[in-house]
Amino acid sequence: MIETENHTAPAVRHSRATPLFVADALYLAMVYAAFLAIPPLGRDYAALARPDAVLFFTSLTRLFGGYGWMYLLLNLVLLYGCMALILVLTRHLTRGPWWLGSVAAVLFMANPVKTEAVLAISGVRDLWPGFMALLTLYVYVRCRQSAKVGAVQLPALVYLAAILTGPINIMLFVVVIVLEYSVYKEKTRRWLPLAIFGTIALFMSGQWAMSGALHPVRMFAPLFFVVYPIGMLPDTVLFFQQLPLAGYGLSAVVVLLGAWLIRKVNKPAFTFGLLGAAAFRLCQGGFTVDAVTLAGGGQLMLPAALLAIAVAGFFQAVMENSKWRITVVRVTTLLCIAAMCCQIWVNLHWRHAGQEALRVQKAVAEARRENPGEALALVPDIQYYRTAPMMLSESVKYQTPFSTPQPVVSLLPISVIPPVDIAVETYTRRKVVVSVQGLAAPEPETPSFFSRCWWLRRYQPPPPFTLQAEAVEQPFPKRYVSLW
Numbered sequence: 001m002i003e004t005e006n007h008t009a010p011a012v013r014h015s016r017a018t019p020l021f022v023a024d025a026l027y028l029a030m031v032y033a034a035f036l037a038i039p040p041l042g043r044d045y046a047a048l049a050r051p052d053a054v055l056f057f058t059s060l061t062r063l064f065g066g067y068g069w070m071y072l073l074l075n076l077v078l079l080y081g082c083m084a085l086i087l088v089l090t091r092h093l094t095r096g097p098w099w100l101g102s103v104a105a106v107l108f109m110a111n112p113v114k115t116e117a118v119l120a121i122s123g124v125r126d127l128w129p130g131f132m133a134l135l136t137l138y139v140y141v142r143c144r145q146s147a148k149v150g151a152v153q154l155p156a157l158v159y160l161a162a163i164l165t166g167p168i169n170i171m172l173f174v175v176v177i178v179l180e181y182s183v184y185k186e187k188t189r190r191w192l193p194l195a196i197f198g199t200i201a202l203f204m205s206g207q208w209a210m211s212g213a214l215h216p217v218r219m220f221a222p223l224f225f226v227v228y229p230i231g232m233l234p235d236t237v238l239f240f241q242q243l244p245l246a247g248y249g250l251s252a253v254v255v256l257l258g259a260w261l262i263r264k265v266n267k268p269a270f271t272f273g274l275l276g277a278a279a280f281r282l283c284q285g286g287f288t289v290d291a292v293t294l295a296g297g298g299q300l301m302l303p304a305a306l307l308a309i310a311v312a313g314f315f316q317a318v319m320e321n322s323k324w325r326i327t328v329v330r331v332t333t334l335l336c337i338a339a340m341c342c343q344i345w346v347n348l349h350w351r352h353a354g355q356e357a358l359r360v361q362k363a364v365a366e367a368r369r370e371n372p373g374e375a376l377a378l379v380p381d382i383q384y385y386r387t388a389p390m391m392l393s394e395s396v397k398y399q400t401p402f403s404t405p406q407p408v409v410s411l412l413p414i415s416v417i418p419p420v421d422i423a424v425e426t427y428t429r430r431k432v433v434v435s436v437q438g439l440a441a442p443e444p445e446t447p448s449f450f451s452r453c454w455w456l457r458r459y460q461p462p463p464p465f466t467l468q469a470e471a472v473e474q475p476f477p478k479r480y481v482s483l484w
Contacts, residue, residue: 017087020102024083027106031340032076032118035347036069039354040121040402042389047122049398054125055165066401071121078127079118082305083109085134090309092141093183093269096316103315103332104308110339111308112346113229113289115387117298119350129166130301136162136169140176144190156193163201168287168299170205173198174279175302182275183268202283210286217247218285223277225289225297226304229342231387232291233417239449265317273310277303293384293415346387353388356483357395363481364396364406375407377480379424380434380467384415392483409477412467422484425466429475437464 040048051057064070083105090101117126139158143151155176162169173194180191202208212218225231240247262271280302289296319328360378367376381393393410395403411432416422420438427433447453 017091017098017101020087020098021084024087024102024105024109025080027336027340028076028080028083028109031110031343032072032079032347035119035351036072036076038072038119038347038351039068039358040395040400041350041354041357042120042391042394044121045391045394045398045400045403047125048400048402054122055128056124057122060124061401068121068402071123072119075118075120075123075127078124078131079109081131082127082134082301085131085138086305086308089134089138089141090269090312093272093309094267094313094316096312096319100312100316103336104305104312106336107311107339108305108308110336110343111226111229111304112343112387113225113294113297113300114304115297115343115346115350116295116389117301119347120298120389123298126298126301129162129169130305132158132162132166133169133172133175133302134305136172137176137179140179140190140194144180144184144188145186152190152193155190156197159194160197163198167201167205167207168284169302170198170201170207171280171282171284172302174282175276175306178275178279179272182271207286208283212285212288213283215285217251218288219281219283220251220278221247221291222289222296222300223281223303223307225291225294226277226300226307229294229297230346231294234292237291243449261314265314267313267317269313269316270310271313273306273308273313277306277310280306292417293389294387295384295389297387349386350388353385353390356382356385357390357392360392360481360483361395361403364408365404367479367481368406371479374479375409375477377409377411377427377432377477379427379432379480379482380412380414380422380436381410382416382483383413386417408481411469411476411480414467421464424480424482424484426468427476427480429478430471431468432470432476432480433466433468435464435466 047054047057048061051061060071060074064074086105086108087098087101090104091098094100114126114130117123117130136155136158140155143155159169159172159176162172173191176191176194180187207213258274262274265271284299287296287299289300315328315332318324364376364378368374378393378396382390384390393408393413396406396408397403399405412434414436416438418438420436422437423435425433425435
């Protein structure tokens with residue numbers, strides 16, 4: 001454990017960290033700069049139509065207007081602020097070389113689970129709470145033993161600002177308690193004001209009473225996507241839904257493995273990273289993450305940061321063996337490169353989804369000019385393209401700096417995971433039939449688990465499946481628009 005803030009490691013000049021701050025900025029630019037032109041997607045249009053519903057968004061829309069790259073640039077500034085805080089927190093918790101902090105910062109930056117927070121126009125709703133959570137932890141570690149005037153009150157004030165501007169941070173006071181008792185040998189009670197404010201805020205906000213808030217699966221299962229940030233296949237989700245004991249068994253193995261690693265590694269940064277990420281999810285079962293599309297993944301900003309710090313703590317323990325130091329440097333370099341490549345791969349999906357949304361906007365506008373005064377049908381209404389919230393009907397429903405409202409009827413909403421083949425086989429004013437082949441297609445009949453048919457289906461393309469809709473009260477529009 002760390003005894004004090006000043007006595008455990010040889011003094012390291014902060015000037016040695018300056019090149020790492022610069023390098024992290026370059027890494028950030030390498031991964032995201034080429035994607036500043038991504039247009040709004042999904043929930044962004046609703047957020048732009050009702051900017052008062054999103055933190056600070058009314059002011060941003062007045063300031064930035066229809067310049068989408070300016071919103072995304074602000075997102076990158078906040079993301080870099082998170083990286084800088086992770087770097088210095090890792091340095092404080094590990095008392096190791098500064099580059100371990102840079103490793104943690106890059107792994108956090110390139111974790112695709114938080115993509116919606118970075119590439120969404122309205123990503124500030126997730127980025128700002130994440131930044132404020134990390135700032136609260138940084139202020140706490142700097143002030144916990146300081147005798148300066150205001151050192152006792154400052155962490156509590158920053159924490160209040162964090163929960164007032166981002167209620168998801170309420171459970172941060174538990175993370176601070178974990179920090180105090182897992183990292184420091186000499187304990188203080190500086191966390192007590194945060195605990196008092198946090199307990200009051202928890203009960204006043206009603207987070208603990210939300211549906212599923214205290215369900216262990218809903219609380220802790222989203223942490224899985226921090227280490228496996230590409231989402232699950234629908235078949236895998238169905239497997240765990242129909243065999244919940246398999247999920248509980250796997251969870252028990254993960255908990256036992258984590259406890260064994262905490263004891264074996266025996267490093268404050270590693271212990272705090274794992275326990276802090278779990279502590280942050282307490283009473284947060286109401287804030288879910290979709291297992292297939294990763295919708296809601298932006299809420300995992302702080303857990304992703306803490307687990308990145310835990311990774312740095314693990315490598316610190318491995319480096320204590322002089323024979324492994326060169327290997328650790330090589331492995332961390334390859335790990336960061338792999339993470340950045342994974343993030344770029346996801347960014348390409350978002351760019352493609354944005355291009356398709358623009359194509360639909362142009363097609364709808366052209367159809368409206370040819371059929372003035374008539375409604376149009378959107379068939380099928382693509383919701384998610386992999387993890388990108390395409391949500392085509394949302395892109396033409398609202399009056400925003402990026403779109404004009406069009407009378408569009410959404411038919412057969414569906415999410416797709418390429419490769420997928422969709423064909424509109426029949427379209428009349430009374431009936432619509434669409435053929436879908438691919439991972440997005442729902443299964444009319446599910447074979448028994450581990451049967452021969454079940455194994456074959458996992459290695460063979462699924463057969464086409466037909467989706468259809470019939471008009472009930474009013475006929476469908478005369479004309480439809482489709483990406484296929």
